Amino acid sequence: MTVADTRHEGAAHKTVTVIVDEEPVAGVPQHTTPNEILKRAGIDPATHYLERVNGRHRESFKDEGGKDITVHEREKFVSVFTGPTPVS
Template sequence: MTTADTQHQETKDKTVTVTVDGEPVTGVPKRTTPNAILGLAAIDAGTHYLVRITGRHQHSFAGRGEEEISVHERETFVSVSTGPTPTA
């Protein structure tokens, strides 16, 4: 194994794949921020916040987008818009 292969494996070991809004997001560092996860999912952290879904429990990161969190392989998140809700 070359040095580059070793470095790639170490990087891979420190990242996970999570789901945001039903879509897989790869390369998420195990220690990261909710805003960084939104960025990797191509969601604007300025207009959205992240919510972790664990079974029936929802853990909101509203107003805490820069707080460092630990994430695990196959965790599920949803994004929530902070903008106005359109009415019919």
């Protein structure tokens, strides 16, 4: 087992609080997926995808909801609706 393996092993059990749509979401595993974050925030991954916000930069996880990502305490995300928009 390498040093990196032991670090990852311990971090696998760590949880953090992230911010989704300006609301705190507690108990998120540090190693998770965008879809898991959406579910914990009470948002349907079938109709939304997640974007990580870092200043003016946004990292989109569109079509990558099952991708393994690492999140950090108080990291910010926004959900993006993918369903049809009503026409008036």
